[in-house]
Amino acid sequence: MDAVYxxxxxxxPLMKGLAIGGLGIFHVFTxxxxxxxxxxxxxxxxxxMTDRCPECRLFIHGYFRFLVLVSFVTGALTxxxxxxTSIQVSPQTIALMVDEFHWLWAVEWTFFTLEVVAGYAAYRxxxxxxxxxxxxxxxxxxxxxxxxxxxxxxxxxxxxxxxxWLETGGLWAGFFxxxxxxxxxxxxxxxxxxxxxxAMLVVNLSNLPHNQKTTLIREAAWFTMPMLLMPFLGIWFxxxxxxxxxxWITGGSVAMTMFLGIAVGxxxxxxxxxxxxxxxxxxxxxxxxxxxxxxxxxAATAGGEFVREGARKPYTLREILYSNAIRPDQVKKxxxxxxxxxxxxxxxxxxxxxNEQTKLGALAFRNLCSxxxxxxxVNSLPGLTAxxxxxxxxxxxxxxQYLKPFMPPFAGTPEELEGLVQYVEWIQAGSPRAxxxxxxxxxxxxxxxxxxxxxLDQAGVEAYLHQKRRKE
Amino acid sequence: MEAPFPLGLPLATAxxxxxxxxxxxxxxxxxxxxxxxxxxxxxxxxxxRAPSPAGDITLDWMPLMLSGAITAAIAPLLFLQILYKQxxxxxxxxxxxxxxxxxPVLIVGFYSLYLLKSPGITSRWLRAGLSLTPFACVAFTxxxxxxxxxxxxxxxxxxxxxxxxxxxxxxxxxxxxxLMMWAVGAVPTLCCVLAWQLWYRxxxxxxxxxxxxxxxxxxxxxxxxxxxxxxxxxxxxALFGPFAFGYLVTAGIGVALQSLGWxxxxxxxxxxxxxxxxxxxxxxxxxxxxxxxxxxxxxxTLGLARFESYFGRHxxxxxxxxxxxxxxFFALNAGLIAYAFYLVRTQQKSKPNG
Numbered sequence: 001m002d003a004v005y006x007x008x009x010x011x012x013p014l015m016k017g018l019a020i021g022g023l024g025i026f027h028v029f030t031x032x033x034x035x036x037x038x039x040x041x042x043x044x045x046x047x048x049m050t051d052r053c054p055e056c057r058l059f060i061h062g063y064f065r066f067l068v069l070v071s072f073v074t075g076a077l078t079x080x081x082x083x084x085t086s087i088q089v090s091p092q093t094i095a096l097m098v099d100e101f102h103w104l105w106a107v108e109w110t111f112f113t114l115e116v117v118a119g120y121a122a123y124r125x126x127x128x129x130x131x132x133x134x135x136x137x138x139x140x141x142x143x144x145x146x147x148x149x150x151x152x153x154x155x156x157x158x159x160x161x162x163x164x165w166l167e168t169g170g171l172w173a174g175f176f177x178x179x180x181x182x183x184x185x186x187x188x189x190x191x192x193x194x195x196x197x198x199a200m201l202v203v204n205l206s207n208l209p210h211n212q213k214t215t216l217i218r219e220a221a222w223f224t225m226p227m228l229l230m231p232f233l234g235i236w237f238x239x240x241x242x243x244x245x246x247x248w249i250t251g252g253s254v255a256m257t258m259f260l261g262i263a264v265g266x267x268x269x270x271x272x273x274x275x276x277x278x279x280x281x282x283x284x285x286x287x288x289x290x291x292x293x294x295x296x297x298x299a300a301t302a303g304g305e306f307v308r309e310g311a312r313k314p315y316t317l318r319e320i321l322y323s324n325a326i327r328p329d330q331v332k333k334x335x336x337x338x339x340x341x342x343x344x345x346x347x348x349x350x351x352x353x354x355n356e357q358t359k360l361g362a363l364a365f366r367n368l369c370s371x372x373x374x375x376x377x378v379n380s381l382p383g384l385t386a387x388x389x390x391x392x393x394x395x396x397x398x399x400x401q402y403l404k405p406f407m408p409p410f411a412g413t414p415e416e417l418e419g420l421v422q423y424v425e426w427i428q429a430g431s432p433r434a435x436x437x438x439x440x441x442x443x444x445x446x447x448x449x450x451x452x453x454x455x456l457d458q459a460g461v462e463a464y465l466h467q468k469r470r471k472e
Numbered sequence: 473m474e475a476p477f478p479l480g481l482p483l484a485t486a487x488x489x490x491x492x493x494x495x496x497x498x499x500x501x502x503x504x505x506x507x508x509x510x511x512x513x514x515x516x517x518x519x520x521r522a523p524s525p526a527g528d529i530t531l532d533w534m535p536l537m538l539s540g541a542i543t544a545a546i547a548p549l550l551f552l553q554i555l556y557k558q559x560x561x562x563x564x565x566x567x568x569x570x571x572x573x574x575x576p577v578l579i580v581g582f583y584s585l586y587l588l589k590s591p592g593i594t595s596r597w598l599r600a601g602l603s604l605t606p607f608a609c610v611a612f613t614x615x616x617x618x619x620x621x622x623x624x625x626x627x628x629x630x631x632x633x634x635x636x637x638x639x640x641x642x643x644x645x646x647x648x649x650x651l652m653m654w655a656v657g658a659v660p661t662l663c664c665v666l667a668w669q670l671w672y673r674x675x676x677x678x679x680x681x682x683x684x685x686x687x688x689x690x691x692x693x694x695x696x697x698x699x700x701x702x703x704x705x706x707x708x709x710a711l712f713g714p715f716a717f718g719y720l721v722t723a724g725i726g727v728a729l730q731s732l733g734w735x736x737x738x739x740x741x742x743x744x745x746x747x748x749x750x751x752x753x754x755x756x757x758x759x760x761x762x763x764x765x766x767x768x769x770x771x772x773t774l775g776l777a778r779f780e781s782y783f784g785r786h787x788x789x790x791x792x793x794x795x796x797x798x799x800x801f802f803a804l805n806a807g808l809i810a811y812a813f814y815l816v817r818t819q820q821k822s823k824p825n826g
Binding site for chain 2: 004006007008009069072073074076077078080081083084085087088091094095098099100101102103104105106107109110111112113114116117118120121124125128129130131132133136137140144170171172344345346348
């Protein structure tokens with residue numbers, strides 16, 4: 001299949017992954033709060049209507065207003081935002097997932113609709129309804145919200161571990177993939193914990209007497225109890241990861257290990273405070289501490305999502321699509337015909353470049369590198385390669401997947417690779433007005449391109465992990 | 473294109489187009505209510521302080537209706553990506569920040585609606601400013617959608633030219649007439665839904681609303697004429713060919729039924745169930761007809777060869793399983809939604825909680 005070209009936008013000094021990651025973390029946080037919040041409200045309603053905790057009734061409506069204002073609005077819109085941002089970052093990735101899973105996405109939409117209807121019905125009419133009717137509406141809301149997670153979790157976890165789908169192409173093989181269950185259960189526990197922490201904050205913002213606040217905080221703290229399962233679920237998740245992904249997060253990549261550490265550390269502190277402090281030692285919690293714990297939960301969410309995104313490298317859809325939206329089976333052809341040849345979109349700012357070779361390099365950068373690297377911002381390519389001399393750049397880029405196993409193989413011609421090297425060197429030299437064409441001399445051209453070609457051939461067209469697996 | 477829609481199209485393309493248009497009609501009902509309703513809220517906030525049941529209902533229901541509009545937009549958005557993936561994605565990418573800005577803008581619109589409902593906002597000037605905000609946000613979103621749609625159907629060469637300019641605003645002569653046709657056409661939808669809401673609450677639907685609805689129908693007709701004038705070379709073959717002509721007539725019949733219903737309400741000075749039903753049937757026909765006509769214009773603009781080149785992809789998408797699960801859960805959740813309505817209607821208690 002030929003490559004489909006889309007216009008590529010420059011995010012300036014921001015890495016594209018930061019844009020989608022930032023929005024994704026915010027969305028996951030609010031969406032998980034909405035799910036846990038629904039179950040927590042149902043729990044409080046049941047405790048109130050059975051006279052096990054009459055104080056719970058005082059809290060329900062205020063919390064629901066908070067849930068609606070924060071979660072219904074920002075949760076729903078950032079969900080759509082995730083879709084649009086995914087298109088901005090990698091249209092090929094979202095295109096493939098829509099093609100594969102559109103009916104499951106449509107199923108998720110039916111649950112989302114139920115969630116909105118049941119949620120609004122409970123919010124608007126809850127105070128006027130009988131206790132049992134209100135409880136049913138809350139349960140419907142919570143169930144629908146959790147089912148939304150169920151369906152989206154399958155699609156997202158497919159990105160990391162497509163499992164038997166790679167052999168069978170079957171929908172359910174992809175959906176119920178190896179990380180589906182540990183991921184779903186882990187997220188479910190996280191939903192309950194987030195809801196409990198926000199409840200503690202909301203209780204502290206209320207004007208209730210101290211003893212009632214204490215009672216409500218303790219009721220909410222029970223929702224953090226399943227955090228005891230988190231270590232087991234985490235180990236389960238890590239154990240079913242592909243070996244290379246497991247290696248990244250357990251020391252192979254310092255950044256990913258650090259983010260995993262943040263997620264684990266923040267979760268341990270939250271669980272320790274809630275389970276030991278509030279439930280066992282019968283301590284209470286004030287607004288400031290509740291806020292800090294909510295922020296720690298946000299940090300844990302951010303760390304977890306970063307690890308989930310990063311563990312897929314060098315793929316955006318494991319073994320199907322590389323991070324730069326090139327399919328493994330396209331690499332060989334693109335090395336022959338070039339990745340820039342079919343690109344119909346002109347190079348922006350071409351007038352500022354000194355020669356045709358750097359223009360070719362800038363186009364190669366746009367198509368192959370700009371998804372993760374910037375020119376002069378976060379994770380900038382000139383910055384990362386500043387200490388390499390020209391030959392090192394040529395050889396390292398040609399054998400990229402060996403240099404860093406989480407990088408995809410270079411998918412362009414030797415001319416494009418040389419253009420990229422010259423483009424990077426030109427930036428590193430301070431973008432001078434004049435820059436020599438390194439291939440101007442015919443003899444040098446032949447020799448240099450042959451060297452690059454040999455290096456590319458030695459590296460092969462497959463990702464490192466494929467080659468390693470084949471050797472094993 | 474030689475037979476009435478959806479006949480003559482390959483099965484997969486017809487299948488996804490029918491789903492797309494069906495779900496789009498649902499979205500349009502919410503969207504029209506929100507667009508015209510926020511304008512009504514703005515008008516009342518700026519110029520009128522007289523008590524009005526219609527004004528109260530619109531303000532009270534608007535956050536839910538905006539939520540409904542966003543929720544209902546997801547399904548057609550999904551099918552759009554099956555049908556016209558490259559076009560939709562490319563237009564999104566070309567408009568970049570401008571396109572993405574509809575999300576924070578809608579969040580601002582949403583919260584301004586909640587603030588408007590809050591009794592804490594007492595300053596007249598603040599309320600006036602706030603009342604304008606939801607409409608400004610929704611109108612901006614509507615403008616962006618129209619702009620995105622028009623850009624999405626341009627040839628690839630024009631996309632490349634647009635990319636080179638680095639502009640994030642796209643304009644062509646058809647943009648404003650097309651936008652006005654849909655925006656003014658939103659007024660009759662608001663009037664119809666609002667009339668049902670008033671009727672349900674035993675409030676009167678006066679001749680004022682009938683006049684407004686008739687003015688909306690006339691205004692949409694004028695805007696349609698303007699659009700035809702500007703984009704005649706595309707619109708004429710699209711609408712007067714066998715593919716869409718029947719739907720154009722259907723839309724026209726819908727307008728006639730709506731007009732008749734509103735005229736009778738104006739004459740009788742009250743809304744009866746009979747006329748409301750007639751108006752609703754008319755509105756349904758108009759929206760259905762217009763959405764098919766809109767699609768015919770899109771396909772004609774793309775060109776038959778380009779449209780036919782997608783058929784293989786539609787066929788491949790149809791080969792993916794999951795459709796029957798969708799039907800199952802659609803039915804299940806429709807039943808649960810009906811049950812939620814049933815609970816609200818029948819399970820009210822005699823005295824309030826706690």
